[in-house]
Amino acid sequence: MWPALRGGRLVARNPAVSRVCCRLYCETAERDTIFALSSGQGKCGVAVIRTSGPASRLALLRLTGAKELPPPRTAALRRIRGPQSAETLDHSLVIWFPGPGSFTGEDSAEFHVHGGPAVITGVLHALGALPRLRFAEPGEFTRRAFQNGKLDLTAAEGLGDLIHAETEGQRRQALRQMDGDLGRLYQRWSDTLTKTLAHVEAYIDFSEDDNIEEGVLSQAEDAVEILEKELRAHLQDSRRGERLREGVHVVIAGPTNAGKSSLLNHLCQKPAAIVSPVAGTTRDVVEAALDIGGFPVVLSDTAGLRDTSDIVEMEGVTRARQRVRGADLVLVVLDAAELARQPSRLTLALLDILPPDEPEGSRLCLLVLNKSDLLGEQGRADLLGVCAKPGLPPACLLSCRTGEGIPAFLSVLRGQLSHMCGDPLTGSPTPTQARHRLSLTKCLEALGRFGQYRDEDLALAAEELRQARRQLGQLTGQVGAEEILELIFRDFCIGK
The missing domain is CATH 3.30.1360.120 (Probable tRNA modification gtpase trme; domain 1)
Structure with missing residues (x-):
């Protein structure tokens, strides 16, 4: 059954098997050792x-x-x-x-x-x-492991993420993906599509001969419907896996002299930004990568939001508003002493900082009331009472000057990050890269077109199932495009 090496040639009873084995043997024999x-x-x-x-x-x-x-x-x-x-x-x-x-x-x-x-x-x-x-070359060891069937593509990506993991959450997610949890999920869906496609094609070819069991087509439709529900649930994960892999984008925003740069320095535990009593000191975005509670954070300090005629500061304000629009979490920093004198301005201050055209609750926000050392006990209680009204984001009262309230604020921030990223070791695995989400979205669209065509033209409906299966195959590497492989393995370090 298996080919034998005779006289320097691979010989098999089946000519097709012989050709394939000869090609694989020659590729292995001629392949360089790295x-x-x-x-x-x-x-x-x-x-x-x-x-x-x-x-x-x-x-x-x-x-x-x-x-x-x-x-x-x-x-x-x-x-x-x-x-x-x-x-x-x-x-x-x-x-x-x-x-x-x-x-x-x-x-x-x-x-x-x-x-x-x-x-x-x-x-x-x-x-x-x-x-x-x-x-x-970079990633060539892992690429050979993939080509030789030791890893699927998602597991290879997990290995790369494990090498680059800097936080506990990233390590856990990468290890789970490298162990094959994500690949097995996608493979199960691919197997379901393969079986469903076989039933549909059998119905097309043999239904007129009465050689097909009753209900085969309805079983295929039920399988597609179930798969659509699973795919939608998988994609409705609030980008938890991608956030955990790439880092949660947290933006510090607010008016001038509210203490934004001081808060950044507290979180970084070093003077990352210039702190000055002069309004408008920060003109550009200052970024820092942090590990907060095991979750990766890309923290951005932005220019104070105000009307100004200074051209440079105007550009800083524009960049600040762009960062707020693209943020995963916004830390709105306000002057607690000033707000205590005019508590009615809280809603207006939030509307000035957060994009007003977004649906309510679409963006996570945390209200940071700085300079609490300038308030008495009664003033603090009154201010927190104002911030506890329905519809307002969670509020933390602290002082960057004395450090009071910083531990409580960090605890709330860690809770927000945990909610956004989830526990990578529990529940179903989530997409971790943009390419996963893109292929899954295209797969879901193809399944939707199958539902449109199944009553009009079953041959077109079967083609949509093939397209859906091809998208899942690209995730695990069963259907590979060279540019996808280059993109994945180029970021590996040499020697892995």
Whole structure:
């Protein structure tokens, strides 16, 4: 049944199988062996250099001078020598991973050398001097793992996100995606579409011959309806997965001299922005990336919102309003002492900062009342009472000058971020990238057209099912476009 290698040729009973196997064999035999430093750059105790490809066996034997390979997946202490000079480069641990039982599915070797730059450079140069070995491109190890069926495309993306994860929430989400939760969900939907399409095509081809069971077409329609509901629910996630991957865009906005830059410095725990009693000090957007409660935040301090004739400040106000419109969460900072004197101006102040053309409740907002140290106990109580009216955002009373109220504000902010991002370990996995949302949206649109065509032209309806299945296939890599692969793997680090 399986092809055999006879006289240097692959032979199989089935000519089609023989052609496919010959092509795969030739691609594997001619494929370069890649190598790269897979651990971080810079001085370290141990550095890992990895190879993958058919010449990995040769590389391991030549650099160690051994006649036999160490037992698979077992660390062995070996002397590393230059292949031409036979000079000792290092004493290191080596591990042999025969394919397909390796990360890439190919023969692979690892050299765990001392992490000095000279040692690393020497071993890399030694590998580069061997025939059929070349330096790996960014993401090429993971790309080979995908091409050899060790990972689907969503799992490969999860691996890339895990490498770049900076917060606990990002790590959890990336690990879950790398474990295949998202890929299995999309694969289940793809399998459902495959089965449904088969039933529809069978009905088209054989319904007139009475060879089809009754109710096949209605079963296909029911399956599509259920899938549409699942897709809509999956897409109605408020972009939780994307926010967790890319960071929640939080914008600090408000009038001049309300304490916006002081709040930014408190959150950053460093003087990231200039603080001055002069109104209009901040002219441009000041950004900072933070980890707040395990959630990634892209925090933006903006220019004070007011009418001005200064051309530079006018541009700053314009940019501030643009950031507010694109924000996931707006921290509206107001002067508590000034507001306490005129509490009726609270609604007007919010309308001046938040876009008035958006539906009520469409944007998350948190009201930050700064300069609470200028108020007495009764003034604080009265102000919080005004802010507790229905329809107003949650309010936090604090003082950037004394630090009073900052811990309570951070607790409320963490709660907002948790609500926006959710717990990546619970519930159904969510889309984490824009390409996921785009393909799922196109899939849902195709399923909608299936419903339109099923009573008019069943052949057109079947074509819409194929389009929907193709969109799901692009998510897992079953239906691949080269530009999609380039886009995904180009952001990987070299050596992974």
